[in-house]
Amino acid sequence: xxxxxxxxxxxxxxxxxxxxxxxxxxxxxxxxxxxxxxxxxxxxxxxxxxxxxxxxxxxxxxxxxxxxxxxxxxxxxxxxxxxxxxxxxxxxxxxxxxxxxxxxxxxxxxxxxxxxxxxxxxxxxxxxxxxxxxxxxxxxxxxxxxxxxxxxxxxxxxxxxxxxxxxxxxxxxxxxxxxxxxxxxxxxxxxxxxxxxxxxxxxxxxxxxxxxxxxxxxxxxxxxxxxxxxxxxxxxxxxxxxxxxxxxxxxxxxxxxxxxxxxxxxxxxxxxxxxxxxxxxxxxxxxxxxxxxxxxxxxxxxxxx
Amino acid sequence: xxxxxxxxxxxxxxxxxxxxxxxxxxxxxxxxxxxxxxxxxxxxxxxxxxxxxxxxxxxxxxxxxxxxxxxxxxxxxxxxxxxxxxxxxxxxxxxxxxxxxxxxxxxxxxxxxxxxxxxxxxxxxxxxxxxxxxxxxxxxxxxxxxxxxxxxxxxxxxxxxxxxxxxxxxxxxxxxxxxxxxxxxxxxxxxxxxxxxxxxxxxxxxxxxxxxxxxxxxxxxxxxxxxxxxxxxxxxxxxxxxxxxxxxxxxxxxxxx
Amino acid sequence: xxxxxxxxxxxxxxxxxxxxxxxxxxxxxxxxxxxxxxxxxxxxxxxxxxxxxxxxxxxxxxxxxxxxxxxxxxxxxxxxxxxxxxxxxxxxxxxxxxxxxxxxxxxxxxxxxxxxxxxxxxxxxxxxxxxxxxxxxxxxxxxxxxxxxxxxxxxxxxxxxxxxxxxxxxxxxxxxxxxxxxxxxxxxxxxxxxxxxxxxxxxxxxxxxxxxxxxxxxxxxxxxxxxxxxxxxxxxxxxxxxxxxxxxxxxxxxxxxxxxxxxxxxxxxxxxxxxxxxxxxxxxxxxxxxxxxxxxxxxxxxxxxxxxxxxxxxxxxxxxx
Numbered sequence: 001x002x003x004x005x006x007x008x009x010x011x012x013x014x015x016x017x018x019x020x021x022x023x024x025x026x027x028x029x030x031x032x033x034x035x036x037x038x039x040x041x042x043x044x045x046x047x048x049x050x051x052x053x054x055x056x057x058x059x060x061x062x063x064x065x066x067x068x069x070x071x072x073x074x075x076x077x078x079x080x081x082x083x084x085x086x087x088x089x090x091x092x093x094x095x096x097x098x099x100x101x102x103x104x105x106x107x108x109x110x111x112x113x114x115x116x117x118x119x120x121x122x123x124x125x126x127x128x129x130x131x132x133x134x135x136x137x138x139x140x141x142x143x144x145x146x147x148x149x150x151x152x153x154x155x156x157x158x159x160x161x162x163x164x165x166x167x168x169x170x171x172x173x174x175x176x177x178x179x180x181x182x183x184x185x186x187x188x189x190x191x192x193x194x195x196x197x198x199x200x201x202x203x204x205x206x207x208x209x210x211x212x213x214x215x216x217x218x219x220x221x222x223x224x225x226x227x228x229x230x231x232x233x234x235x236x237x238x239x240x241x242x243x244x245x246x247x248x249x250x251x252x253x254x255x256x257x258x259x260x261x262x263x264x265x266x267x268x269x270x271x272x273x274x275x276x277x278x279x280x281x282x283x284x285x286x287x288x289x290x291x292x293x294x295x296x297x298x299x300x301x302x303x304x305x
Numbered sequence: 306x307x308x309x310x311x312x313x314x315x316x317x318x319x320x321x322x323x324x325x326x327x328x329x330x331x332x333x334x335x336x337x338x339x340x341x342x343x344x345x346x347x348x349x350x351x352x353x354x355x356x357x358x359x360x361x362x363x364x365x366x367x368x369x370x371x372x373x374x375x376x377x378x379x380x381x382x383x384x385x386x387x388x389x390x391x392x393x394x395x396x397x398x399x400x401x402x403x404x405x406x407x408x409x410x411x412x413x414x415x416x417x418x419x420x421x422x423x424x425x426x427x428x429x430x431x432x433x434x435x436x437x438x439x440x441x442x443x444x445x446x447x448x449x450x451x452x453x454x455x456x457x458x459x460x461x462x463x464x465x466x467x468x469x470x471x472x473x474x475x476x477x478x479x480x481x482x483x484x485x486x487x488x489x490x491x492x493x494x495x496x497x498x499x500x501x502x503x504x505x506x507x508x509x510x511x512x513x514x515x516x517x518x519x520x521x522x523x524x525x526x527x528x529x530x531x532x533x534x535x536x537x538x539x540x541x542x543x544x545x546x547x548x549x550x551x552x553x554x555x556x557x558x559x560x561x562x
Numbered sequence: 563x564x565x566x567x568x569x570x571x572x573x574x575x576x577x578x579x580x581x582x583x584x585x586x587x588x589x590x591x592x593x594x595x596x597x598x599x600x601x602x603x604x605x606x607x608x609x610x611x612x613x614x615x616x617x618x619x620x621x622x623x624x625x626x627x628x629x630x631x632x633x634x635x636x637x638x639x640x641x642x643x644x645x646x647x648x649x650x651x652x653x654x655x656x657x658x659x660x661x662x663x664x665x666x667x668x669x670x671x672x673x674x675x676x677x678x679x680x681x682x683x684x685x686x687x688x689x690x691x692x693x694x695x696x697x698x699x700x701x702x703x704x705x706x707x708x709x710x711x712x713x714x715x716x717x718x719x720x721x722x723x724x725x726x727x728x729x730x731x732x733x734x735x736x737x738x739x740x741x742x743x744x745x746x747x748x749x750x751x752x753x754x755x756x757x758x759x760x761x762x763x764x765x766x767x768x769x770x771x772x773x774x775x776x777x778x779x780x781x782x783x784x785x786x787x788x789x790x791x792x793x794x795x796x797x798x799x800x801x802x803x804x805x806x807x808x809x810x811x812x813x814x815x816x817x818x819x820x821x822x823x824x825x826x827x828x829x830x831x832x833x834x835x836x837x838x839x840x841x842x843x844x845x846x847x848x849x850x851x852x853x854x855x856x857x858x859x860x861x862x863x864x865x866x867x868x869x870x871x872x873x874x875x876x877x878x879x880x881x882x883x
Contacts, residue, residue, distance in 0.1 A: 129319055129320055130320075191404055192399050192400075192401060192404035192405040193404060193405050193406050193407045193408075195365070195399070195405075196397070196399060196405045196406075196463075196466075197407075197418070197422075198365060199363070199365060199392065199396065199397045200392060200393075200396070200418060200419035200422050200423055200466075200470070201388075201389050201392040201393070201419070201422040201423045202418070202422050206422075211407055214407075214409045215407070215408070215409055297408065297409060297450040297452070350740035350741065350742065350743075351711070351740055455835060457835070485597040485598055485767060485836075486597060486767060486768075486769075486808060486811050486812055487597060487807065487808065487811045487831060487832040488835075489811070489813070490811035490812075490813070490829035490830065490831045490832075491831045493813070493829055494828050494829055494831060497826060497828065512740065512741060513741075513813065514741075514815060515812075515813035515814050515815045515816075516813050518813075518815065518816050518821065518824055518825065519813055519824055519825060519826070519827065519829070520825075520826075522825065538821065538825070539821035539822065539825070542816075542821065543818045543821065552742055553741065553742060555745075556741045556742040556744065556745040557741050557815055558815050559745050559748075559774055560741070560744060560745060560748065560768070560770045560771045560774045561770040561812075561814055561815040562769055562770045562773065562797065562809065562812050562814045562815075
């Protein structure tokens with residue numbers, strides 16, 4: 001409902017009466033209109049998911065198969081396509097195993113943080129004007145809390161591991177999702193069709209979900225991609241600090257942090273977990289971008305983003 | 306018999322800082338009555354409070370002082386299921402049709418929203434098509450999204466949406482201001498036809514005296530939140546008592562055909 | 563002072579504007595009237611040299627003897643802002659909310675002249691006074707949001723005339739303003755035009771406003787000028803069917819003794835809708851929506867000139883016996 005006096009005359013462009021034809025119905029046309037980002041992103045993400053799942057049934061070498069005589073072999077060594085690490089573990093195997101954890105932690109924490117954070121953001125945006133200010137400041141306080149600290153505290157209580165890392169990332173990211181949601185949600189709430197909805201009897205909760213959420217979804221998709229990227233990197237940082245997964249469990253983050261001390265001895269090693277992270281993040285970004293375009297009723301017409 | 310009436314009503318927005326006298330109040334000392342079957346025009350410039358007034362009258366905003374009654378009952382008395390009846394009988398058509406429809410809802414869905422919300426039922430396509438035909442649109446707009454329709458078509462959809470639940474009073478907030486002249490003419494004609502066919506009571510907010518002269522038998526002139534003058538349109542606009550009304554007339558006549 | 567001959571604007575292979583002939587003598591005010599999609603704004607944009615990159619303009623737009631279409635960007639920038647001023651529709655959006663008024667008005671002065679700071683400031687105060695703003699000295703330190711819509715528009719007009727331009731292009735300058743304020747702003751434009759012998763190209767969808775401000779009018783539909791002439795002649799004796807339809811669709815204001823018949827009278831509407839770009843019919847652009855169209859309208863109508871520069875292009879004009 002309007003909070004400020006309604007302007008009488010708006011300077012909106014006087015609207016014309018030109019009708020736009022309906023989009024083509026043929027299936028092939030619609031497939032052609034799907035943006036390439038969706039295909040690329042989808043391909044990347046599915047390959048990583050596939051690899052992660054595959055690792056449960058097969059890896060080139062058994063997990064944690066130490067091979068002390070073949071330590072730090074460069075890529076191309078027979079039997080070790082991408083080389084071995086400090087303990088002689090095959091890089092490919094390590095990457096596949098790592099995929100499991102990194103994807104699991106990042107995806108779960110991002111999804112949970114987004115669900116909770118967005119709900120909080122929507123609730124605040126729709127709340128009474130008097131409370132909005134203080135509540136938003138509360139969220140800002142959450143943003144200001146150093147995430148690493150939370151992670152360390154959690155690790156102290158629960159011990160290091162996947163769960164700790166996931167919880168830490170969730171705690172870290174909830175205020176981000178909430179804060180980003182509040183502004184756009186408020187903007188949508190100020191729009192005429194929201195007022196119209198109140199006019200025909202809709203309640204605030206319905207409006208928040210059915211109207212506001214849908215209209216900020218492009219933003220949320222982008223937010224999700226960004227948060228996912230952050231999650232992967234945070235997971236790596238936590239692993240480095242010893243708060244995340246511990247050996248012998250594998251993770252890209254842990255792998256990456258190990259390669260730091262080996263820069264002189266085996267400079268090639270850091271590329272592999274690094275590239276894995278880069279391509280996964282890229283994949284989710286492209287997927288998010290493609291999804292955003294496809295889901296927008298206005299974009300679907302032209303097929304361009 | 307007055308369908309809606311207002312007595313000594315005062316309204317201010319939630320966080321307005323109230324000062325001495327009437328400072329901070331958006332609407333002051335409003336008293337008026339709307340009679341069944343009539344068309345009332347509310348004119349004024351920006352800041353006059355006319356858009357706010359109709360929102361208070363239909364219950365979307367809550368006044369702080371005075372009484373606002375619908376059908377003899379105080380609007381505050383409509384609680385629970387009754388509040389849906391109040392909503393149903395008082396519908397608003399908004400100024401900018403592109404903004405008053407959710408861009409992510411199909412026309413079919415937007416049209417059926419009032420019935421879903423206020424009558425708890427889902428109309429089928431046939432019923433929606435009847436609504437559309439009343440406003441001069443065809444079934445092909447049902448699956449479309451707002452951005453695929455023109456401004457004139459969207460405004461018709463907005464009108465159809467409001468009329469879908471058989472309101473008693475239709476409040477129109479500058480319904481044609483954001484439309485081209487020729488489209489404006491179409492929508493005004495439509496409103497006149499619908500009003501005559503359905504026996505609708507129409508309350509129209511406008512800054513355009515020409516539009517009001519054509520559509521409304523009664524007129525209220527507002528300025529700075531107060532009613533400056535009220536009465537029959539032909540009387541007020543030919544023999545205005547207030548100098549403000551006279552000034553409005555001069556300015557309107559100067560820049561009109 | 564402004565002579566347009568055979569101006570054509572193409573976008574994506576579609577010809578969206580074609581103006582055969584349009585003149586604006588010095589010190590006069592010409593109104594360009596049309597609805598959305600008529601091309602009136604694009605015509606003004608083409609004259610101003612501000613067309614988007616995809617648009618290609620051809621023909622001649624002679625400004626004081628010089629063909630504007632032949633200038634490159636750098637040369638045009640010297641003219642734009644100095645000899646051609648602009649006033650746009652929404653004053654709130656045209657003003658920088660973070661800049662004080664004085665600074666914004668002085669921008670074009672500082673850009674196009676060599677005046678020192680003291681002289682510039684004096685000029686700004688003088689301009690604000692000329693547009694009838696109260697207390698200029700205090701106003702220069704204010705921010706846009708502290709002014710009303712009418713005051714903001716006056717500031718923009720002040721900025722536009724700062725360099726004493728010969729031509730002022732105004733695109734819907736009063737559409738967003740209240741009717742009483744509108745009258746004041748229009749009066750201001752008229753007096754400025756007369757005092758400074760400044761031509762005004764006034765673009766609007768409102769024929770009533772144009773009749774108030776302008777001496778002459780050009781009615782645009784589908785990128786073509788369908789009728790042009792002295793404003794009083796065109797309004798009282800419209801020939802082209804579109805002009806007549808526009809006039810009939812206008813709600814207008816009743817005279818004092820006219821109210822009874824005015825009330826409830828249906829307005830005349832134009833069937834159909836403005837076609838999208840590229841979908842206009844060949845020949846007369848209006849023929850698919852015209853009640854008087856016939857087979858001959860498939861051929862572009864020849865312009866007919868009546869007295870006093872009243873010109874129209876229609877095979878079945880209104881008003882002929």
